[in-house]
Amino acid sequence: MSIAAKTNTLWEYANPRKFLATSERVLPFFWMSSLLCLVVGLTWGFFFTPDDYKQGSTVKIIYLHVPAALMAINCWLMMLATSLVWLVRRHHVSALAARAAAPVGIVMTLIALATGAIWGQPMWGTWWAWDPRLTAFLILFLFYLGYVALWEAIEDSDTAADLTSVLCLVGSVFALLSRYAVNFWNQGLHQGASVMRAAAVTGADTEEKVSNIYFYPLLLCIIGFVLLFITLVLYRTGTEIRARRIKALLARERLNG
Amino acid sequence: MIALLLRDLKLAFRAGGGFGLGLAFFLIVTVLVPFSVGPQSSLLSTIAPGVLWLGALLACLLSLDRLLALDWEDGSLDLLATAPLPLEAVVSIKALAHWLTTGLPLVLAAPFLGVLLNLPVPGFFWLVISLLIGTPAMSVIGTFGAALTVGLKRGGLLLSLLVLPLYVPTLIFGAEVARRGATGMETQTPLLMLAGITAATIALLPFASAAVLRINLR
Numbered sequence: 001m002s003i004a005a006k007t008n009t010l011w012e013y014a015n016p017r018k019f020l021a022t023s024e025r026v027l028p029f030f031w032m033s034s035l036l037c038l039v040v041g042l043t044w045g046f047f048f049t050p051d052d053y054k055q056g057s058t059v060k061i062i063y064l065h066v067p068a069a070l071m072a073i074n075c076w077l078m079m080l081a082t083s084l085v086w087l088v089r090r091h092h093v094s095a096l097a098a099r100a101a102a103p104v105g106i107v108m109t110l111i112a113l114a115t116g117a118i119w120g121q122p123m124w125g126t127w128w129a130w131d132p133r134l135t136a137f138l139i140l141f142l143f144y145l146g147y148v149a150l151w152e153a154i155e156d157s158d159t160a161a162d163l164t165s166v167l168c169l170v171g172s173v174f175a176l177l178s179r180y181a182v183n184f185w186n187q188g189l190h191q192g193a194s195v196m197r198a199a200a201v202t203g204a205d206t207e208e209k210v211s212n213i214y215f216y217p218l219l220l221c222i223i224g225f226v227l228l229f230i231t232l233v234l235y236r237t238g239t240e241i242r243a244r245r246i247k248a249l250l251a252r253e254r255l256n257g
Numbered sequence: 258m259i260a261l262l263l264r265d266l267k268l269a270f271r272a273g274g275g276f277g278l279g280l281a282f283f284l285i286v287t288v289l290v291p292f293s294v295g296p297q298s299s300l301l302s303t304i305a306p307g308v309l310w311l312g313a314l315l316a317c318l319l320s321l322d323r324l325l326a327l328d329w330e331d332g333s334l335d336l337l338a339t340a341p342l343p344l345e346a347v348v349s350i351k352a353l354a355h356w357l358t359t360g361l362p363l364v365l366a367a368p369f370l371g372v373l374l375n376l377p378v379p380g381f382f383w384l385v386i387s388l389l390i391g392t393p394a395m396s397v398i399g400t401f402g403a404a405l406t407v408g409l410k411r412g413g414l415l416l417s418l419l420v421l422p423l424y425v426p427t428l429i430f431g432a433e434v435a436r437r438g439a440t441g442m443e444t445q446t447p448l449l450m451l452a453g454i455t456a457a458t459i460a461l462l463p464f465a466s467a468a469v470l471r472i473n474l475r
C-alpha cells in the first residue's frame with residue numbers, strides 16, 4: 001500500500017459508506033481465500049510432512065505458533081498506524097479499525113503463548129520460562145489488555161479514540177523498550193542458557209533454518225493467518241461502524257421525542 | 258510554576274494521606290514478604306533488592322489516582338488548563354510534586370527496610386542510587402496514566418492496568434542495578450540505561466500527558 005502514490009484511492013475509504021460497500025464486496029473473497037489457505041496449509045503441515053528427527057510430531061505446532069505470533073505483533077503495528085491516521089486526519093473508520101483489531105490481536109497473542117507453552121513442555125521440559133522472547137510477548141499481551149480496557153471504560157467514543165490512540169503510541173515505545181530491556185535482564189541473570197538457544201528456534205530468525213519440507217506449508221499458513229486477520233478486522237470494523245450508526249440513530253430518536 | 262508546586266506540596270502535607278500512606282504501604286509490603294517466603298536470611302538477602310524495588314513501585318502506584326483526580330473533582334484542573342502556564346508545565350510540576358511527596362520518602366525509607374530484609378552491605382548504596390534515579394520516571398509515567406484515566410469514575414484499577422506495563426523497563430533496569438550492586442557486580446550499564454529512561458520520560462512524556470489531559474478536559 002503506497003499511501004503517497006495513490007492518496008486519492010486510499011483515503012476514499014475514510015468514508016464509512018464507501019468502506020462498508022467495498023469491504024462487503026471483498027469480504028467473501030477474503031473469507032474463502034483465508035479458509036482455503038488455512039485448510040490446505042494446516043492439512044499439509046499436520047498430515048503430509050514428516051516428523052522431525054529430534055522433535056517428533058511436536059514440530060508441527062510451528063504451523064499455528066509462528067503465524068499467530070507474527071500476526072500478534074503485526075496487529076499492534078496496524079493499530080499503531082491506524083491510531084496515527086486517526087490522530088492526524090480524524091477519520092473515524094481508522095479509529096474503529098484500531099478498536100476492531102485489538103481483540104483479534106489479543107487472541108493471536110494468546111494462541112502464540114498457549115501453543116508456545118504446549119510446544120515448550122515436551123521440548124524444554126517446562127511450560128513457561130522467563131526467556132526474553134516469551135516475556136516480551138507476555139508484556140505485549142498486557143499492553144493489549146490495557147488498550148482494550150481503556151476503550152471499554154470511556155463512554156464518549158471520540159474521547160476514547162483519542163486517548164487510546166495516544167496510549168497506543170506511548171505503549172509502542174514502551175513495548176519496544178521492554179523488548180530490549182527484557183533481553184538485557186535475562187542475559188544478566190544467566191548467560192547463554194540452553195532455553196535461549198532453544199527459543200531461537202521458535203523465532204523469526206530461524207526461517208532460513210527451517211527446512212523446505214516445513215517451510216512451504218508454514219508459508220501457506222502464514223498467508224492464511226494474514227488473510228484471516230484482514231478478514232476479521234474488516235468484518236469487525238463493519239460491525240463497529242454499524243454499532244456507531246445505531247447509537248446515532250437512537251440518540252436522534254430520543255432527541256425527536 | 259513555583260506557586261503551583263508549593264500549593265501541591267502544601268495540599269499533600271496538610272491532607273496527610275498521600276505522604277504517609279505510600280510509606281506505610283511500602284513498610285507493610287516489606288514486612289509481609291518474610292511471612293510469605295520464610296525467614297531464612299540468605300534467601301531474604303537474595304530477593305531483597307527486587308522486593309524493595311517492587312514495593313517502592315507499588316507504593317508509587319497506589320498514590321497515583323489522587324494525583325490529578327482531586328484537582329479534577331473540585332475544578333481546579335480546568336482553571337490550571339486555562340492559566341497562562343502551558344499544560345505541559347502543569348503536568349511536569351504535578352509529577353515533580355508527586356515525586357517529592359511519594360518518591361523521595363520511599364528512597365529515604367528504602368535503606369531502613371533493607372535492614373529488615375537483610376540486604377547485603379554494598380547493596381544499600383546502589384539501592385538508594387537506583388531508586389533515586391528510577392522513581393522520577395515512575396512519577397512521570399504515573400502522571401501520564403493519571404491523565405489518561407482522570408475523567409473516569411472507577412479509574413483506579415484501570416490506572417494500574419495501564420501504568421504497570423509501562424513500568425516494566427524502569428523496574429527491570431532499576432532492580433538490576435540494585436541486584437548487581439548487592440552482589441558486587443559492575444552496575445554501570447543498567448544504571449546508564451535507567452538514567453536514560455528517566456531522562457527520556459521526563460523530557461518527552463509530559464507532552465503526551467498534557468495532550469491526553471487536554472482531550473479529557475475537552
